[in-house]
Amino acid sequence: MRLEVEIASKTFKSAAGEQHDVIAGVAFALNAGEVGVLVGPSGCGKSTMLRILAGLDPDFQGRVSRPAGARIGFVFQEPRLLPWRSVEENVRLAAPLADEPKLSALFEILELKAHRNHFPGELSLGLARRVALARAFAVEPEFLILDEPLASLDAALASRLRDEIAMLIDGRSVMTLLVTHDVDDAVRLGDRVILLSPRPARVLADLPIRTPRSARGEVEIAAIKSEIMRRIDGCPTKQDGS
Amino acid sequence: MARLLSFAMFVAIWWIASLFAGDAKLPPPPTVLTAMIAEARSGDLFFHLGATLARVTLAFTLAMALGSAIGYLMGRVRLADRLGDPWLILLLNLPALVVIVLAYIWAGLTEVAAIAAIAINKLPTAVVTLREGARALDAALDEMATVFALPRWSRFRHVILPQLSPYIAAAARSGLSLVWKIVLVAELLGRPNGVGFEIGVAFQLFDIPLLLAYSLSFAAVVLLIETLLVQPFEARASRWRPRAA
Structure with missing residues (x-):
């Protein structure tokens, strides 16, 4: 399982x-089991790119190679749950093969x-995101795509959810692509950070992080972050590196 | 309770009005009730009500099924919309009477002609409503279903149908009332039984108690179907919506 992406251009009318x-x-x-993080300013075309990689948008110049028929788990930026189905049904519909122990483990993490039988309209955004995550992991994806899974959550909630995502990813070693505009999230979750320029998106830098996720100390994280900030500020087109 | 009160008010207003209008024009409730009981005793009432109900059921089912399928297609496929639109506008604006008369001329005074004519009258409104529904389908959920490779049937049942159900309910609701209205005209013009036929007879004999007896029995059946079938369906289809306070 390996993902190779070469998008020469993508235009919208x-x-x-x-x-x-x-x-x-x-x-x-991206290699098998690797967690790649696309970091770039808001509106730089990250979500568009994810749609291309997931096969939702065939209208672009270039080439994307991923094994045909690979199971994809996608966590969209808005949770995209079925409002007329309960939390559990939402997960089971996407993953009809998932058995009860696996689902309870996911719901536990x-x-x-407590929310299995609630409808999505009764959940907060943080909980709805969790349901979207549960759905994506329940299909046992070979390729996991996370589009800003921590956006618009308060800091405490975001950091708790980030730990939960890290735990789920570590337990599976699934090829993952995460999109974020937050450098801190990128460094804590990724094995490889790909920096993107403002729109139209180009790759500014492709930085592998060699230390395993769990072994990264605060000092090292800070060092990588400052390295990333240096790269972003050093590029000719300035951007805010929030 | 409120419903009972409302019904009692209806009877009271009727009774008072009949005092002013006189027996010949508007007979009081007991007279009509007597006519109703007499018709029920002889079995005529149930026979004619049954005939009308059977026509309504058939025409309504036919029009809903065909109309939903065509409307969905027109909402999803641009070419189908372009091809179908002129026909739709024609059918929407064609008077019911024209359809009924032409159906009887072309297909004879038959049951098939009656049911087809009623169905054709209801069809375009179902198409229009379902087309709107299909156009309003959420593209984001479509993408979700594609990414997670939901099987065709599960996608239809869990992603598309729930989005269409308010439109289906609206089409059923407005369509049912349309069918109730048209079925009597079709029966009056070319069937030897049914509530419409009986009302025609009562009109020719100027038998107002009989006319009202059939009209009100018919209205009662409509109300019953509304409360026992349509409203529970609507409540079930919208149970996921957060309840209004």
């Missing part, structure tokens, strides 16, 4: 008929045990 370049040359590769 706006309603007014103008052409907008979203991606202007992005190439990278993601703190969803």
